[in-house]
Amino acid sequence: MSDAILETTGLGKRFGAFAANSDIDFSVQEGELRAVIGPNGAGKTTFFNLLAGVTQATDGEIRFRGERITPLRAPRRVARGIAKAFQTANIYPSETVLQNCRLAALARVSGLFAFEVFRSSRRLVDVDGIAHEALELVELEPLAGVRAGDLSHGDKKRLDIAVALATKPRVLLLDEPVAGMSLDEVRKTDGLIRGLAKRMTVLLIEHDMTMIMGISDSITVLHQGKILAEGTPAEIRANARVQEAYLGGHTEGHL
Amino acid sequence: MQGPAPLRGRPPFALPEDSTIDAILSQLPGQLLDGFVRGLVYVAIALGLTIVFGMLRLVNFAHGAFYAIGAYVGLVVAERYGLAAGLIVAPLAVALFAVVFDRVLLRFFYDKEPTAQILVTFGVALVVQESLRLYFGGTTRSFPIPAALSVPVNLGFTQYPAYRLAFAVGIVAIVLLVWLFIQYTSYGLIVRAGIRDRTMVQLLGGNVALASTIVFALGAGLAGLVGAAASPIYSVDPDTGFSFLVPSFVVVVIGGLGSFWGAVIGGLIVGELQSLTTLVLPAASDVVIYVAMALVLLVRPSGLLGESEVIRG
Amino acid sequence: MKALRFYALTALGLALFPFAIHPIGGYGGLATQILIAGIASIGFNLLLGYAGLLSYGQAMFYGVGGYVALLTVSRFFPQFPNFWLAIALAVAFVTLMAFVIGTLVVRLYGIYFALLTLAFAQMFFFIVFKWRDLTQGDDGLQGIASPPLALGPWSIDLTTSFPAFDLGPFGNLSDLHYWYAFVAIVMLAVLGFMRSLVSSQFGEILTAIRENEERSALVGFDPRRYKLAAFVIAGTLAGLSGALRGLYETSIAPDALTVETSGNFVIYTVIGGVKTLFGPLVGTGLVMYLQNVISAKTDAWRLIEGILFVAVIVFLPGGVLGTFSRKGARTVLARAVRVRPESVP
Numbered sequence: 001m002s003d004a005i006l007e008t009t010g011l012g013k014r015f016g017a018f019a020a021n022s023d024i025d026f027s028v029q030e031g032e033l034r035a036v037i038g039p040n041g042a043g044k045t046t047f048f049n050l051l052a053g054v055t056q057a058t059d060g061e062i063r064f065r066g067e068r069i070t071p072l073r074a075p076r077r078v079a080r081g082i083a084k085a086f087q088t089a090n091i092y093p094s095e096t097v098l099q100n101c102r103l104a105a106l107a108r109v110s111g112l113f114a115f116e117v118f119r120s121s122r123r124l125v126d127v128d129g130i131a132h133e134a135l136e137l138v139e140l141e142p143l144a145g146v147r148a149g150d151l152s153h154g155d156k157k158r159l160d161i162a163v164a165l166a167t168k169p170r171v172l173l174l175d176e177p178v179a180g181m182s183l184d185e186v187r188k189t190d191g192l193i194r195g196l197a198k199r200m201t202v203l204l205i206e207h208d209m210t211m212i213m214g215i216s217d218s219i220t221v222l223h224q225g226k227i228l229a230e231g232t233p234a235e236i237r238a239n240a241r242v243q244e245a246y247l248g249g250h251t252e253g254h255l
Numbered sequence: 256m257q258g259p260a261p262l263r264g265r266p267p268f269a270l271p272e273d274s275t276i277d278a279i280l281s282q283l284p285g286q287l288l289d290g291f292v293r294g295l296v297y298v299a300i301a302l303g304l305t306i307v308f309g310m311l312r313l314v315n316f317a318h319g320a321f322y323a324i325g326a327y328v329g330l331v332v333a334e335r336y337g338l339a340a341g342l343i344v345a346p347l348a349v350a351l352f353a354v355v356f357d358r359v360l361l362r363f364f365y366d367k368e369p370t371a372q373i374l375v376t377f378g379v380a381l382v383v384q385e386s387l388r389l390y391f392g393g394t395t396r397s398f399p400i401p402a403a404l405s406v407p408v409n410l411g412f413t414q415y416p417a418y419r420l421a422f423a424v425g426i427v428a429i430v431l432l433v434w435l436f437i438q439y440t441s442y443g444l445i446v447r448a449g450i451r452d453r454t455m456v457q458l459l460g461g462n463v464a465l466a467s468t469i470v471f472a473l474g475a476g477l478a479g480l481v482g483a484a485a486s487p488i489y490s491v492d493p494d495t496g497f498s499f500l501v502p503s504f505v506v507v508v509i510g511g512l513g514s515f516w517g518a519v520i521g522g523l524i525v526g527e528l529q530s531l532t533t534l535v536l537p538a539a540s541d542v543v544i545y546v547a548m549a550l551v552l553l554v555r556p557s558g559l560l561g562e563s564e565v566i567r568g
Numbered sequence: 569m570k571a572l573r574f575y576a577l578t579a580l581g582l583a584l585f586p587f588a589i590h591p592i593g594g595y596g597g598l599a600t601q602i603l604i605a606g607i608a609s610i611g612f613n614l615l616l617g618y619a620g621l622l623s624y625g626q627a628m629f630y631g632v633g634g635y636v637a638l639l640t641v642s643r644f645f646p647q648f649p650n651f652w653l654a655i656a657l658a659v660a661f662v663t664l665m666a667f668v669i670g671t672l673v674v675r676l677y678g679i680y681f682a683l684l685t686l687a688f689a690q691m692f693f694f695i696v697f698k699w700r701d702l703t704q705g706d707d708g709l710q711g712i713a714s715p716p717l718a719l720g721p722w723s724i725d726l727t728t729s730f731p732a733f734d735l736g737p738f739g740n741l742s743d744l745h746y747w748y749a750f751v752a753i754v755m756l757a758v759l760g761f762m763r764s765l766v767s768s769q770f771g772e773i774l775t776a777i778r779e780n781e782e783r784s785a786l787v788g789f790d791p792r793r794y795k796l797a798a799f800v801i802a803g804t805l806a807g808l809s810g811a812l813r814g815l816y817e818t819s820i821a822p823d824a825l826t827v828e829t830s831g832n833f834v835i836y837t838v839i840g841g842v843k844t845l846f847g848p849l850v851g852t853g854l855v856m857y858l859q860n861v862i863s864a865k866t867d868a869w870r871l872i873e874g875i876l877f878v879a880v881i882v883f884l885p886g887g888v889l890g891t892f893s894r895k896g897a898r899t900v901l902a903r904a905v906r907v908r909p910e911s912v913p
Contacts, residue, residue: 075789079788084786103772107784112789113794114769117765118765120769120772371881381873381877497827549687549691
């Protein structure tokens with residue numbers, strides 16, 4: 001447990017009286033591919049937002065590589081190596097595909113704040129290198145000069161992942177990366193994620209059970225904001241309580 | 256454009272000559288009443304501002320212009336046909352202007368960024384201000400109070416001008432009427448629901464567009480009415496629009512953007528804050544409301560009664 | 569080299585400007601005032617055009633800059649009047665002010681940001697207005713002659729006019745004072761700085777933050793620090809502008825800190841063209857020309873200004889300059905269909 005790369009203790013998020021997340025003791029090892037699943041409304045996206053620093057926790061602690069990061073806001077967490085790709089692709093619509101990644105790479109290279117008012121970012125050679133590398137990983141290199149807002153939905157989601165990758169993360173949070181994708185794109189993204197999982201820790205929210213079962217090292221099940229079960233795909237598939245939670249919930253494919 | 260005429264000139268950063276506790280106490284009732292009256296003016300202006308923001312998500316920097324137009328129209332009509340006529344015509348004229356303004360220009364900005372809304376309404380406010388200046392001249396005008404109401408009334412603990420009392424009663428009555436309208440009529444229901452969720456109301460078949468226009472005209476008319484009614488108390492000049500707009504934003508921030516009672520409480524707080532500070536530290540009487548506004552924005556931007564969902568970094 | 573061409577052409581333009589406006593009623597003093605005010609407008613443009621922040625309080629930096637500069641000469645160091653000292657103190661004070669206020673202000677968005685800047689500006693207005701001991705209150709500071717400009721061994725009286733030289737319809741060289749030359753050089757520096765900033769790494773990131781702040785935070789930029797930096801730069805430029813104005817006019821009054829003055833910078837910049845380099849300067853020139861030349865012909869000049877402002881916002885959101893560029897035309901169309909962004913969580 002102590003060499004977990006990312007762990008939370010008693011993590012909770014309350015919106016007024018409503019507890020979106022509560023009592024979450026979560027831990028993931030470096031290099032793992034952990035899926036986070038649960039019926040709709042289980043608090044999965046909230047959980048990822050807490051990890052990424054998009055929202056601040058109301059209870060509990062988060063530790064990254066042993067360091068307490070709970071009070072840190074999003075930019076500092078990204079700097080430490082936690083990156084998130086969004087459920088609805090969140091990119092810079094008027095910039096090119098390449099520039100989207102360059103910006104992420106620029107943040108990685110120049111840090112939280114750099115008062116460089118004279119020279120352009122082009123002087124930083126690494127920036128282009130990292131950006132192109134990220135684009136190649138998601139196979140968007142041919143579209144580098146295209147305006148991001150003009151991309152298809154599936155391509156936008158892949159760009160979102162590329163942008164996250166360009167920050168050179170150690171932990172990558174993917175929130176429903178294949179939602180709304182065609183079968184073909186899903187297959188491609190599946191391969192992409194497997195490849196990424198070899199190089200970094202990947203946390204994945206998805207509803208596509210077939211994909212989840214095939215790809216994950218382990219699975220955490222959330223229900224009503226708390227952890228319901230954790231284990232290997234086989235264990236989770238056999239878990240009666242998990243099946244119960246899903247009855248009346250919305251999933252694709254069989255458990 | 257610095258704010259309503261400074262509350263009586265006194266040496267700055269010095270306590271009043273007669274700074275004993277007795278002196279302060281003896282002036283207190285008068286100042287409290289003054290603060291209440293001034294506060295009611297703010298309430299009437301702020302109500303329109305806050306409801307329009309709550310329902311239309313529209314920031315209207317031209318709201319002060321409604322007050323100014325009401326004041327001038329009221330002045331002109333009253334000079335020829337008497338105060339009562341002025342008080343009737345002014346809000347109607349302003350409401351009409353507001354509807355035209357909305358249909359011709361403003362509705363295209365409903366979904367634009369707040370910045371664009373601020374800019375266009377600021378521009379219109381400027382145009383109105385300058386038009387008034389051109390037409391009426393830049394000198395300050397004041398309206399003579401009808402003889403019947405220019406006598407002081409003995410309230411027991413102090414004397415107070417009758418007109419101001421009548422004004423206060425009138426505004427309170429109107430505020431309550433507006434509240435009743437919003438609480439108990441179907442249009443009012445649409446307004447309240449629209450403040451919470453505009454899209455949902457449209458989906459449910461509520462005529463949001465009509466209700467919006469009514470609300471906008473109502474807010475404008477209210478500002479126009481108080482503009483006319485307050486002109487005997489506070490003199491009128493073309494800059495009046497902005498003079499009252501800026502403190503009204505203070506009110507709306509303190510009370511909470513989008514909250515009816517927030518505007519009421521906020522208006523009274525600001526009015527009293529100004530009056531009471533004049534008693535104790537006159538130089539600070541104008542600054543203090545902006546300090547209050549800054550504090551609210553920094554500590555609790557949603558204001559006293561506003562929604563917690565606020566745009567914050 | 570592109571930079572050389574930019575500086576050369578701009579310098580040429582600045583040199584010709586006061587003469588070019590002569591046939592239409594302009595004069596040297598007006599040209600000087602336009603450049604001075606233009607410095608503040610350019611700073612404001614960084615905030616509005618590039619950082620997307622509408623500040624209704626630039627006048628506080630402008631006015632305080634003017635007061636500090638004049639007070640330095642008349643009160644703080646009366647036995648040692650020094651031009652550079654006055655400017656330096658004014659700029660230093662305003663920069664500090666902008667830093668402190670900026671730290672508080674950049675936490676807010678949209679209307680709340682605008683209102684908070686307005687609140688602070690009003691505070692400063694009333695403080696200046698009421699603090700008679702220091703600022704002479706309503707009367708303002710008057711008749712404070714500007715100390716000569718010390719440049720190495722030379723001491724230059726900026727109010728000296730150039731030697732007489734008839735330029736026909738473009739006036740006479742003696743219409744210009746050394747003041748104009750000085751301010752033109754400052755303007756050249758400011759324009760050069762802004763040009764560099766916009767295409768710099770800082771400018772690139774600021775634009776990204778404006779376009780999608782949530783994403784920018786989640787790739788690792790700290791949006792608050794970038795906005796603070798923009799706010800401080802804008803404030804500093806406004807303070808410099810105010811200091812120059814104070815020294816040039818030898819006087820200053822509380823009206824330099826009013827909502828109206830803040831509004832002026834908004835108007836100049838929007839009319840001229842947000843997000844363009846020369847837009848704010850063009851807008852300042854256009855409107856001040858209206859104010860000074862047209863005002864002599866008709867009382868309706870401010871009305872014209874207001875109508876022009878509204879017309880620009882509605883029909884030409886890119887401003888005068890913005891519309892006449894390819895990018896500007898696209899912006900006009902984009903603005904026409906633009907939807908308000910989601911509020912940041």
